[in-house]
Amino acid sequence: MSIEALAYMKNMMASLGIPYEFMRWNSGLPPDYYFVGEYIEVDSPFRYENGHTESTFILRGYTRGEWLLLEEAKAKIEKSAMKTAILQNGNGIAVFYDYGTPVPTNDAELKSIKINLTIQEWKVN
Numbered sequence: 001m002s003i004e005a006l007a008y009m010k011n012m013m014a015s016l017g018i019p020y021e022f023m024r025w026n027s028g029l030p031p032d033y034y035f036v037g038e039y040i041e042v043d044s045p046f047r048y049e050n051g052h053t054e055s056t057f058i059l060r061g062y063t064r065g066e067w068l069l070l071e072e073a074k075a076k077i078e079k080s081a082m083k084t085a086i087l088q089n090g091n092g093i094a095v096f097y098d099y100g101t102p103v104p105t106n107d108a109e110l111k112s113i114k115i116n117l118t119i120q121e122w123k124v125n
Contacts, residue, residue, distance in 0.1 A: 001039045001055040004087040005121055009037060009057060012083075012095070016076045020059075033063035033070060039119070051091075051123030059115040060103070067102075070113040074100045081117055092122040 006022060013020035019034040021027065039055045046052040059077065061070045081097040098116040105112050 001041060001053070001057075001119060002087070002089070002091060002121060002123075004089045004091060005055075005093055005119055006039075008085065008087060008093055009095075009119075012080065013037075013077075016073075016080060018073050018076065030062070032065050033061060033073065035059050035061045035073065035115075051121075053121045053123070055119045055121075056098075057095075057117040057119050059117065061113040061115070063111050064109050065111075067111055070102075070111060074113060074115055077115055077117075087121075090124040092124075094120045096120075 010020060010022065013035065019031045020037065021034070022037055024036055025034055037057060037059050039057045042054040042056065044053050061073055063069045078097045078100070081095045084092065084094045087093055096118040098118055100113055100115040103112040103114045
């Protein structure tokens with residue numbers, strides 16, 4: 001996943017008004033709810049042929065408040081994720097919503113949700 005694609009995801013979350021950071025929350029005390037993101041690159045046999053790469057982008061949301069905070073954020077992400085764009089480096093990107101699911105934690109007050117997105121990029125040579 002390119003740096004530009006990571007920036008695209010950060011900007012997408014900011015445009016939705018959803019507190020977000022890559023990998024872990026580092027901005028002091030977390031807000032009422034927040035999300036962190038990571039990715040897994042999928043092996044692409046077309047990487048060298050047409051520049052196509054694919055990644056699973058995993059968003060994890062956390063709150064000590066109501067579940068509704070996470071569910072509302074999930075709905076915003078799902079609605080806005082079906083997008084395509086041209087990145088600053090000229091690469092094309094497509095974002096697809098796959099699914100969201102609550103995730104148990106070992107803390108009775110901490111609630112968590114996982115949202116998987118598929119990110120496809122086409123690199124310009």
